[in-house]
Amino acid sequence: xxxxxxxxxxEVTKSYASRRVTVEAVGPLxxxxxxxxxxxxxxxxxxxxxxxxxxxxxxxxxxxxxxLVDGRPVTGPGPDRVMIFQEPALFPWLSVLDNVAFGLRxxxxxxxxxxxxxxxxxxEMVHLEGFAQAWVHELSGGMKQRAALARALxxxxxxxxxxxxxxSLDALTRERLYAELQELHSTTRKTIxxxxxxxxxxxxxxxxxxxxxxxxxxxxRVIPVDLPRPRDFYDARVSVLAGQxxxxxxxxxxxxxxxxxxxxxxxx
Amino acid sequence: MTExxxxxxxxLALLAFLLAALILWQAVTALRWLPSYxxxxxxxxxxxxxxxAVDGQLWPSVRxxxxxxxxxxxxxxxxxxxxxxxxxxxxxxNSSLRSxxxxxxxxxxxxxxxxxLLIFGLSDAAIYFVIIMSSTAAMAIATAxxxxxxxxxxxxxxxxxxxxxxxxxxRVVLPAALPGIVTGIKLGWTLGWHGVVSAELIKxxxxxxxxxxxxxxLNDAAQVIGIMLVTIFLGLLLDRxxxxxxxxxxxxxxxxxxxxxxx
Numbered sequence: 001x002x003x004x005x006x007x008x009x010x011e012v013t014k015s016y017a018s019r020r021v022t023v024e025a026v027g028p029l030x031x032x033x034x035x036x037x038x039x040x041x042x043x044x045x046x047x048x049x050x051x052x053x054x055x056x057x058x059x060x061x062x063x064x065x066x067x068l069v070d071g072r073p074v075t076g077p078g079p080d081r082v083m084i085f086q087e088p089a090l091f092p093w094l095s096v097l098d099n100v101a102f103g104l105r106x107x108x109x110x111x112x113x114x115x116x117x118x119x120x121x122x123x124e125m126v127h128l129e130g131f132a133q134a135w136v137h138e139l140s141g142g143m144k145q146r147a148a149l150a151r152a153l154x155x156x157x158x159x160x161x162x163x164x165x166x167x168s169l170d171a172l173t174r175e176r177l178y179a180e181l182q183e184l185h186s187t188t189r190k191t192i193x194x195x196x197x198x199x200x201x202x203x204x205x206x207x208x209x210x211x212x213x214x215x216x217x218x219x220x221r222v223i224p225v226d227l228p229r230p231r232d233f234y235d236a237r238v239s240v241l242a243g244q245x246x247x248x249x250x251x252x253x254x255x256x257x258x259x260x261x262x263x264x265x266x267x268x
Numbered sequence: 269m270t271e272x273x274x275x276x277x278x279x280l281a282l283l284a285f286l287l288a289a290l291i292l293w294q295a296v297t298a299l300r301w302l303p304s305y306x307x308x309x310x311x312x313x314x315x316x317x318x319x320x321a322v323d324g325q326l327w328p329s330v331r332x333x334x335x336x337x338x339x340x341x342x343x344x345x346x347x348x349x350x351x352x353x354x355x356x357x358x359x360x361x362n363s364s365l366r367s368x369x370x371x372x373x374x375x376x377x378x379x380x381x382x383x384x385l386l387i388f389g390l391s392d393a394a395i396y397f398v399i400i401m402s403s404t405a406a407m408a409i410a411t412a413x414x415x416x417x418x419x420x421x422x423x424x425x426x427x428x429x430x431x432x433x434x435x436x437x438x439r440v441v442l443p444a445a446l447p448g449i450v451t452g453i454k455l456g457w458t459l460g461w462h463g464v465v466s467a468e469l470i471k472x473x474x475x476x477x478x479x480x481x482x483x484x485x486l487n488d489a490a491q492v493i494g495i496m497l498v499t500i501f502l503g504l505l506l507d508r509x510x511x512x513x514x515x516x517x518x519x520x521x522x523x524x525x526x527x528x529x530x531x
Contacts, residue, residue: 093522
């Protein structure tokens with residue numbers, strides 16, 4: 001298994017210029033994410049956290065500053081850092097198994113049988129081995145997101161970039177996936193960069209929570225989380241921490257109220 | 269169980285309707301409002317078709333039309349897919365071609381016949397030209413629209429999973445646009461079928477269009493109506509044979525509701 005990635009953002013800014021206004025979405029912001037670390041980026045809706053993830057994924061270049069993976073600048077998307085989206089984004093024209101095997105097509109050295117075996121192993125990892133031949137629309141919302149997780153893990157990425165992947169699921173499903181994601185993180189030791197606006201989710205999952213400011217996104221506060229794993233979503237210590245994080249987030253939003261307008265919430 | 273019962277019921281309803289229409293037709297001709305050479309009875313039409321089949325006129329014409337259609341349609345489908353792909357992936361190509369294609373689509377198939385005769389003369393190339401001009405634009409536009417409606421997150425997911433840009437069309441864009449492409453191809457098939465018959469109507473010594481034309485020359489309305497019915501029947505039959513299975517598979521994969529039962 002490839003070693004986890006080290007992600008670095010150095011003095012990164014991102015702004016979007018339209019004809020009438022320039023929107024500053026990010027920065028300047030500097031973050032170092034260690035190998036195998038689980039970092040949660042937490043901020044109010046529209047604060048630029050998805051933009052931040054897009055920069056690391058290589059979907060867009062930063063306006064200034066550097067995005068580094070293991071010290072090398074990111075030049076585009078790559079299977080060493082796979083992004084998981086809010087919607088599962090599974091391909092309806094492929095079976096669940098072929099979806100999971102999709103990222104393996106680039107691995108020319110693997111035979112078809114080997115690709116299949118790897119995909120099956122990852123389906124088992126997310127407890128979907130019985131659904132290999134199902135079509136995507138036959139899965140429930142939670143199963144779809146688990147299949148998306150298997151698809152992201154199958155090519156052996158060194159980092160996972162998660163953009164509120166559980167945001168549209170019901171509470172019960174979500175809580176089960178928190179447990180599964182923690183288990184995957186402890187067994188595979190991927191570096192994980194996870195975006196959310198849910199403080200309890202942040203407290204439950206993170207090694208470190210970065211509370212972001214209202215746009216342009218900067219790091220307002222770094223909160224290390226030393227609670228033992230696996231953490232239960234309803235653990236009292238998780239609740240206490242989530243309360244502290246929420247207080248931090250509220251103070252940020254109160255400070256900004258009145259000084260920003262509601263124009264163009266470019267991302268969530 | 270209930271699904272098959274519903275299918276049976278719908279089929280019976282259709283058969284009853286067709287039977288009623290036939291009876292009405294026969295009854296109206298019995299009133300003799302129009303002379304039988306202009307408005308023949310169903311029995312006369314069937315008798316004329318039978319004659320055409322027996323004396324060996326029908327089959328060569330059916331075969332000629334179907335072969336022309338097959339070749340012309342394959343050419344036009346390949347062209348339509350490629351142009352549609354170019355339109356769907358390049359804003360420049362799309363904005364250049366779309367309005368031209370929409371304009372061309374307003375032309376009836378028959379309007380292509382005179383110019384094709386001027387360019388290609390009395391050759392089969394003239395017929396292929398009419399098929400291609402009748403159906404390519406519709407297929408290109410449907411393909412381009414299918415591509416435009418692909419959720420952007422599919423492309424992003426494929427990119428983050430390491431799909432190289434050169435493989436994007438075949439692995440993501442075309443398969444994701446498949447529902448739109450299937451719609452376009454079915455529409456293209458119908459328009460192409462219009463094109464074959466229109467072209468044969470004016471030039472050709474064999475083909476369904478030729479038999480229509482010959483029927484008019486001979487003041488033989490039974491032949492004209494009979495060939496019209498054969499044209500409808502063949503068009504529907506080939507559509508079902510060629511596309512029903514593909515459409516069913518796409519619907520099963522995407523999880524669309526099945527098409528209401530058709531006979």
